[in-house]
Amino acid sequence: xxxxxxxxxxxxxxxxxxxxxxxxxxxxxxxxxxxxxxxxxxxxxxxxxxxxxxxxxxxxxxxxxxxxxxxxxxxxxxxxxxxxxxxxxxxxxxxxxxxxxxxxxxxxxxxxxxxxxxxxxxxxxxxxxxxxxxxxxxxxxxxxxxxxxxxxxxxxxxxxxxxxxxxxxxxxxxxxxxxxxxxxxxxxxxxxxxxxxxxxxxxxxxxxxxxxxxxxxxxxxxxxxxxxxxxxxxxxxxxxxxxxxxxxxxxxxxxxxx
Ligand code: PEP
Numbered sequence: 001x002x003x004x005x006x007x008x009x010x011x012x013x014x015x016x017x018x019x020x021x022x023x024x025x026x027x028x029x030x031x032x033x034x035x036x037x038x039x040x041x042x043x044x045x046x047x048x049x050x051x052x053x054x055x056x057x058x059x060x061x062x063x064x065x066x067x068x069x070x071x072x073x074x075x076x077x078x079x080x081x082x083x084x085x086x087x088x089x090x091x092x093x094x095x096x097x098x099x100x101x102x103x104x105x106x107x108x109x110x111x112x113x114x115x116x117x118x119x120x121x122x123x124x125x126x127x128x129x130x131x132x133x134x135x136x137x138x139x140x141x142x143x144x145x146x147x148x149x150x151x152x153x154x155x156x157x158x159x160x161x162x163x164x165x166x167x168x169x170x171x172x173x174x175x176x177x178x179x180x181x182x183x184x185x186x187x188x189x190x191x192x193x194x195x196x197x198x199x200x201x202x203x204x205x206x207x208x209x210x211x212x213x214x215x216x217x218x219x220x221x222x223x224x225x226x227x228x229x230x231x232x233x234x235x236x237x238x239x240x241x242x243x244x245x246x247x248x249x250x251x252x253x254x255x256x257x258x
Contacts (some may be wrong), residue, residue, distance in 0.1 A: 001232050001257045005207045008040035008226075008253050009166055009233035011127055012240025013068060013096055013214070016047060023050040027057030030243040034061060040233060040253040043094045044240065045127070048082055055091030066094025066127065069102055072114035084122035095119050096235075098129045098153060100172045109152035116153055120161045127166045127235060128153050129214070130193070134173035142171075143192050150196050162201050167193055167211045168235040174215030175237060180225075186213045187228035194230055219248035226252050 001008050018026065023046060045066035046054050054065045071081035087095060097119060098112035112128070119126040130149040132142045150167070157165065169189050174181045181189075190211045198206035213225055214235030225231055233253060239245040 001226055001253070001255075002207075002229060003257050006210045006232055009043060009210050009212060010040050010246075010250050010253050011043035011045060011066070011094065011096075011166075011168070011212065011233065011235050012246055013099070013235055013237050014044070014046045014050070014241060015068065015101070015237060017241055018047065018050060020050050020053040023053040024057055026241075026243055027054055030063075030246065031057065031061060033243060033247050034063070035251075035254075039250060042250060043125075043127070045094060045096050051087070051090045051092060064093035064125075065091060066096065066125075067092050068096050068099070070095045070097070070115055070119060070124075072111070072118040074118075084118045084124055087124060088122050092124060094125045094127055094166075096127045096129065096168075098149070100129065100131055100170060100175075109149060112149075112153045113155050116165070117156055120157065120164055125164055125166060127168050127212070129168045129170050129235070131170040131172050131215075137171065137173065142189060146189060146193060147196050150193060151200070154200065159201055159205065162197070162205055163208065165209070166233075167197075167209065168214050169193060169211060170214035170235060177216060180216040180218075180221050181213070183224045183228050183231075186215075186225055187230055190228070190230040190232075217249065219245045219252070222249040222252035223255060226255065 042063045043066050067087045070084045097115045116126045132145050136145050194206050210232040212233040212235045213231045217234040218239040
């Protein structure tokens with residue numbers, strides 16, 4: 001982390017877990033535990049039906065609520081989809097875009113790009129996910145693959161808007177598996193993502209861009225991962241479902257930085 005130049009962000013991704021009632025229970029417990037004073041930015045991205053309960057519970061706290069996906073179109077015949085202006089109106093601040101679980105359901109780089117542009121247009125903070133498969137890592141093409149994902153996702157995003165984007169590096173082989181990337185492996189890729197941003201937008205913007213790591217981050221390994229200079233926070237799945245565990249990760253984000 002480097003709090004001097006960029007925000008530290010700890011974001012939860014609940015995936016398809018918790019009902020609205022369970023959301024209210026989680027938020028009530030988590031709110032009671034939140035430390036006083038200004039720490040890192042905290043986001044909780046929850047299933048669409050849980051957004052109203054989450055927003056209501058976290059009003060007047062510094063926890064921002066987010067969605068796990070959006071549709072790039074403003075409105076129309078897209079049964080079951082949710083537009084970015086609907087998310088804003090429901091009180092969302094963030095939206096996860098390009099998660100590998102959605103890419104596995106058919107989301108393309110072009111879809112991810114359209115969603116990033118739509119989210120920015122609506123005033124949402126996109127948490128843009130990228131990450132290689134085990135096969136790609138073993139072939140030694142991690143950097144090329146991620147560079148391509150980032151360049152595609154950010155096509156048409158201008159200098160004024162890139163400042164709003166949070167990037168999350170999530171190696172596919174490391175999440176939901178309990179198999180975390182080592183702090184060095186995660187740092188290497190986050191550093192190379194920063195250099196892609198540097199080439200695209202210049203060093204000032206690269207230095208100010210928050211790049212998160214996601215992949216079995218938990219209350220035990222968070223401290224070491226967050227101690228890396230180019231890892232500015234975490235996107236957390238499983239460990240964000242338990243208030244005590246999520247809080248411990250937030251606490252790890254409060255460690256002193258160089
Ligand atoms: C995720 O799905 O974004 C994630 C990082 O999951 P987990 O923390 O459970 O590996």
